[in-house]
Amino acid sequence: MAVQIRVEVNGTTYEREVEPRLLLVHWLRDELGLTGTNVGCETSLCGACTVLVDGRAVKSCTQLAVQADGSSITTIEGLQQNGELHPLQQAFWDQHGLQCGYCTPGMILAAADLLAQNPRPSEAEIRAALKGNVCRCTGYHNIVKAVRQAAEQMGGG
Amino acid sequence: MGVIGSSIKRREDPALITGRGRYTDDLSLPGMLHAVIVRSPHAHARIVSIDAAAARAAEGVVAVYDGRDLVPGGEIKGVPTGWLLPDLKVPVHPLLAVDRVRYVGDGVAVVVAESRYAARDAADLVEVEYEPLPAVVDPAKATADGAPRIHDEAPENVAFDWQLGDREKTDAAFAAATKVARLKLRNNRLIPHAVEPRACLADYDPTSGELTLRMTSQNPHVHRLLMHLASMGLPEHKMRIIAPEVGGGFGSKIHHYPDEAITAWCAINLKRPVKWTATRSEANLTDAHGRDHATTAELALDDGGRILGLRVETYAAMGAYLSTFAASVPTYLYGTLLSGQYDIPAIHVHVYGVFTNTTPVDAYRGAGRPEATFVVERLMDAAAEVCGLDPAAIRRRNFVPPEKFPYPTQVALEYDSGNYEPALDKALELAGYDALREAQKAARDDPKKPLIGIGLSSYIEACGLAPSQVVGALGAQAGLWESAKIRVQPSGSVTVYTGSSAHGQGHHTTFAQIVADKLGIDPEQVEVVHGDTEKVQFGMGTYGSRSAAVGGSAIATATDKVVAKARKIAAHLLEAAEEDVVFDPAADGGPAFHVRGVPDKRQGWGDVVLQAYLAHNYPDDLEPGLEETSFYNPSNFVYPFGTHVAVVEIDRETGEVRLARYVAVDDCGNQINPMIVAGQVHGGIAQGVGQALWEQAVYDDSGQLVTGTLLDYAVPRAHNLPSFETDHTVTPCPHNPLGVKGIGEAGTIASPAAVVNAVVDALKPYGVNHLDMPITPEKVWRAIHLKGAL
Structure with a gap:
């Protein structure tokens, strides 16, 4: 029994029929081809699949696509504005905030949620806000530096 | 400061920060099927029976295979071990368990279906009857009398008994000692947790007999060789292994596991592309653990x-x-x-x-x-x-x-x-x-x-x-050198083909720095290619902190060979003896050859490169082209x-x-x-x-x-x-x-x-x-x- 949903993703509105049990991340990846959102676990514990749903960070591996009906989603593919990198993307690049890159989309979107809520986070606040996102490569050191750079650049800092 | 030694920002990153990095599970092919492996819930058990009828009948299911299906002609194909010690007990490790399972996670069957969801559903319908056997998990207890025997080949569960050093000399040192520090230590067992779980996508062309396997690999050539020799038996030149973006490895993507061979086997048998991606809990059960x-x-x-x-x-x-x-x-x-x-x-x-x-x-x-x-x-x-x-x-x-x-x-x-x-x-x-x-x-x-x-x-x-002779003497079944090919295009840009295979280390950046530094060109003029057995000459891959020391050295050595050939061309153009011509990558006005002591008598790097391809005004005894390979084997x-x-x-x-x-x-x-x-x-x-x-x-x-x-x-x-x-x-x-x-x-x-x-x-x-x-x-x-x- 398919269910009709209407979701805005990265500024485009999609009306699609989906199976009720289809995970949001599989809808984004397999049906919309937005493979920038990665899957690292199936228990919402690694954060690789983090996307913004109505501006808030959500782990799309533990949300059903039908639950996203009527919402507006931003994935890593939709973060650039007018071809310019988002300050967080730029900062992750500048500060060597990624190595293998697999956790990076989720990490950047979790950080985007943080900076929307708290434009001037301390190091401790950054670390607390990112504790739902696992990075196995960087030891978080340069990720924290990247979020600080982005906060400064975005006018918080 | 030269290009070597500079903290240049990574050229890998623009794709990865915008969601354009392509990892194995991101890839799809027309007609692609999905595999799910049914795994043992018992640490040690006899397989009494496997009934896959319900699974086969489920919607979307194309095939279900067990260990016996994977042994046509009765020859059990297994995954090999690549390092032998004297008297090492090497039990057969079948792709899917036959008769007996030996750890929780041991594969017993594979379900192939039209979708990921259908395959997962049907995996639950495979009925496996087990007769549980006693298990042992503590290495300190596994050799005790009465411990369960895991393999008939190793009656006391001892795979090897290995010593190094001088026992007598050491005993004498203890006899002479006035102080002794003593500790009992347990080095805890770890699970690697690369954030990207292992995955593969197998595609077989029955007309050419070629298998293309995209997989999460730290060493595609090594995987290809091991699969050729042991698990698959396909001719090496008919197998192409590609490591797309790889989301971390930490060792866990070096090894030849059964799963990639099972998936390839399914693709060959069904003549359709098949993808397998581990879930996290599956990765934790099957990725090789560490320490213990x-x-x-x-x-x-x-x-x-x-x-x-x-x-x-x-x-x-x-x-x-x-x-x-x-x-x-x-x-x-x-x-x-x-x-x-x-x-x-x-x-x-x-x-x-x-x-x-x-x-x-x-x-x-x-x-x-x-x-x-x-x-x-x-x-x-x-x-x-x-x-x-x-x-x-x-x-x-x-x-x-x-x-x-x-x-x-x-x-x-x-x-x-x-x-x-x-x-x-x-x-x-x-x-x-x-x-x-x-x-x-x-x-x-x-x-x-x-x-x-x-x-x-x-x-x-x-x-x-690395040192191949040394590791060979110690039991390695492979040489551990590294390869590099440097191709200088007629316009002077460079492509580096490295046998090293990055998964987060930044090879595209650092390896370009090496070549740019040695040739005096902009790193943007250097492209690095790795992770594809069809594009790159045989290479050993990335692990053991070897990429810069061995892979980088291969690149430096191959670049030196390029310069040496270019020098012959420059000497001809300068009408000077080869030994009188020197290369200065940092010369004013760009990298150039000049006659020793006469900086004005020079030939620019670009002109020499172009001449290598024109070969109009050229030494008689020299082949055209500018491309050199090094197989660097350290001492x-x-x-x-x-x-x-x-x-x-x-x-x-x-x-x-x-x-x-x-x-x-x-x-x-x-x-x-x-x-x-x-x-x-x-x-x-x-x-x-x-x-x-x-x-x-x-x-x-x-x-x-x-x-x-x-x-x-x-x-x-x-x-x-x-x-x-x-x-x-x-x-x-x-x-x-x-x-x-x-x-x-x-x-x-x-x-x-x-x-x-x-x-x-x-x-x-x-x-x-x-x-x-x-x-x-x-x-x-x-x-x-x-x-x-x-």
Whole structure:
């Protein structure tokens, strides 16, 4: 029994029929081809699949696509504005905030949620806000530096 | 400063920060099917029957195969082990279990369906009847009388019994010793947790007989060779293995697991593309685990705290089967490192590799060297206590002095270069060691303050895994050189084909830096290609901190060959003798050849390159074109080193350990890109701290993995860690063209000992002399409040 949903993703509105049990991340990846959102676990514990749903960070591996009906989603593919990198993307690049890159989309979107809520986070606040996102490569050191750079650049800092 | 030595931003990143990186599971092919592997829920059991009728009948299911289907003609195809020791017991490791399962996660059947969801649903419909058998999970108990026999080939569950060093000399050293430090150590079993789970996509063309396998691989050529020789039997030239973006490996993507061969087998049999992607809990059950040693270690000393001898006995878990490089890790990557940074006159190590009903154990970041460093550096602290010396003082007293290099150890290695004391000094200075000791005293006397502990770890690492003759003599079934091909296009831009295979290390950036520096061109003019057996000549891949030292050296050597050929062309154009022509990559006006002592008599690099392809005005005895290959085979390992200092604060009420500071001074010789070097150190530290404080794969007595998800297995998260304080000294490698040593594993090798030493240091007033990793709040609380009654 398919269910009709209407979701805005990265500024485009999609009306699609989906199976009720289809995970949001599989809808984004397999049906919309937005493979920038990665899957690292199936228990919402690694954060690789983090996307913004109505501006808030959500782990799309533990949300059903039908639950996203009527919402507006931003994935890593939709973060650039007018071809310019988002300050967080730029900062992750500048500060060597990624190595293998697999956790990076989720990490950047979790950080985007943080900076929307708290434009001037301390190091401790950054670390607390990112504790739902696992990075196995960087030891978080340069990720924290990247979020600080982005906060400064975005006018918080 | 040249291009080498510059912290150039990574050229990998624009794709990865915008979601354009393509990892294996991101890829799809028309007509693609999905495979799900049915796995044993028992640690040890006889398979009574497998009934796949219901699964086959389920909607969307195309096929279900079990172990017997994969043995056409009765010949069991299995995955091989790639490192042999004398008398090594090598049990058959079938792709899917036949008759018997030996660990929770052992594959028993594969379901192939039109969608991921249909395959997963149908996997639950495969009815497997098991007759459970007794299991053993503890390496120290696996060899006891009456322990369950896991393989008929190894009646006492002993895969190997291996010794290194001089037993008699070591016994004599202990007889002469006035002080002995002794520890029983358990090196906890770890699960790698690359954030990208293993995955593969197999595509077979029945008309050409060619298999293309895209997979999460650290070493595509090695995977292809192993699959050709053992599991698949396809001609090597008919198999193309591609490693797309790979989301971390840490060793776990070196090995040849059954799963990729099963998937390929399905694609060949069904003549349709098949994809398999592990779930996280599946990855935790099947990715080769790391460590899992039970060790007794003793250090003999004289009254002055000088080391006389070291004796080590270790039971190392192999798990249920011998994984690809399993036998090398607790032997030649462990026993050989037991001299540490110290001048130790007598060493003897005895290692038993034992089978247990657990996930196979193999190389995980550091692979043997973190275990060795843990033994040595824990013993140094225990010895400092026994001798009444400061931990820094006893290390200083026993360091191999700089004038003794190259230094032959008592355990088969010859250290290439080292200068240990300056790294220790720098680390102590950066940490503010004396002030920390003062603060520690003050905190001890004030019950309201957390306890402070300071831990040192002065590590040595043998990496740049390479010298082929040496590793061959030690049992490796492969050479460990590395290849590079440098192709200079007629317009002067360069493509580098490297056998090294990156998965986060930044090869596109650092390898371009090497070529750009040597040729005097912009790094943007250099493209790096890797990770595809059809594009790249045979290569050995990325692991063991070998990419810069071996892969980078191959690139440097191939670039030198390019310059040497170009010089012949330049000499012809300049009408000069070849030996009178020199290349100056940093010449005013761009890289150029000129006649020695006559800078004005020059030929620009670009003109020479173009002439190599025009061959109009050209030496008679020279082939056109400008493309050179190097298979670089180093003469020795490289030996990076350093001293790390951990500072912990311990809550006396809860026993919680907070890592307050972490100082790392590393020496990896010359650095190509210091930003990337520091990043490698950060990540390594985090993984080692994880081992010390949180991570452990726990099996219950029946062999169930009770830490099978990220809910029960605690990897370090951002709020668990401080920012790190890093610095370095530079002692170049004397035997490779770049003077570089490896840095990928250093942090993981040094940090477990630094953190445990810090915790034990903090708990000294409570009479604690050791706590096993991971040091949980409960262990610390018991140590404080129950006086060590654990």
